[in-house]
Amino acid sequence: MAPPTQTSASARPRTAPVRGSRVNRWLGHRAAKPVGFVLACLPFAWLVWAAFSNQLGANPAEALIRSLGDWTLRFLVLVLAITPLRVTTGWSSLARMRRMVGLFVFFYACMHLLSYAWFDMGFELSEIAADVAKRPFILVGFLAWLLLVSLAATSFNRAIRAMGAARWQLLHRAVYIVAGLAVLHFFWMRAGKNNFAEVAVYAAILASLLGWRVWRRLRR
Template identity: 50%
Template sequence: MQLSLVNQWLLKPWVKPLLWLLCAVPFAGLMVGLATDNLGANPAEKLIRETGEWTLRWLWLTLAVSPLREAASLPALLRYRRSLGVTVFIYAVLHFLAYAWLDKGLVLDDIIKDIYKRNFILVGLVALVLMTPLVLTSFNAAIRKLGGKRWQALHKLVYAVALLGLLHFYWKKAAKNDVSEVMVYAVILAVLLGWRAMRKGGVMGMLKVR
């Protein structure tokens, strides 16, 4: 009965705008910290790091929607997955812009040289590029135009994005000999992808479009 009430609550029209507000809170907090000079000794580094980590957190939460939906018997959760996916892309763009602006001064030549020089930046950029068609087709009109199977096949790129995002984070942290936090993200991702693989009968089943 209680689960049924929660599911009905999730279907309320005001819940999705509330979700968007909640998604904006981390970035708003960073902006307040920047305005009040409360981001520590290196505000630029803080902005770059935090927008990157929030990108991963939102991505992991997006991947958690299906397991939570099934485990908690809350089918209405599915209506928020695309909103969370768009949030992932927004934070990824903010992360890249923070790096390009605050670290490289928007100097294109320096950015390109850095991409070739540092593997973790290249991997992060590839993940961002792969996210772009996902967010551009995250609307009902795109689903109708592509067709269900093609849309599903395209959106399985999210698994590659997650793995590339984790690798980007690992290489960044490994350069500072600090990978303990990365291991937490890796375990969570392993659980989320492992659930999908078991449910679909293995990795190939997880990737197959049904």
């Protein structure tokens, strides 16, 4: 009887690497969230430093308000990009970052609103209310912020359990309405100066991210 042959290492079947496994290991590391938190705080830290060191140009109040609005839009794009990236690349650990990024959308929106109320309105509530009623782009931005308040307030596990998964998911689809209102707010703000190039970029990115979701749902 012939002795059993040993299979060489090169002849053994190799297990195919899991798609995105290396990135998943990085994103799943316990330091990933703290690093992400620090990175998300950097734009705000820079704006605070620039305001105190007179680096925001001739009209620092306007520059601060608009920069905070820009970062709100950027984080909104980022949070909406997480699911398409997760599905198309296999980076499943990106889901761990979604709640934190969503809360940073709310944070920058609050700072945007606070800087407007402070520097433009001097915290005069009657003037703020009149401005919201008078100027459509302020009204649209305020409605988007109110929706973000409801999303941030229900972004925790206790809220999910209290509401039930189906109702919670239905509520959090309001982020798509927030995206539309944010682009409309930006469009009306730039309409006075006929400067729509940056608006078109954000609108195209957000439309593609929402279109991907519609396409995926229709495929199902």
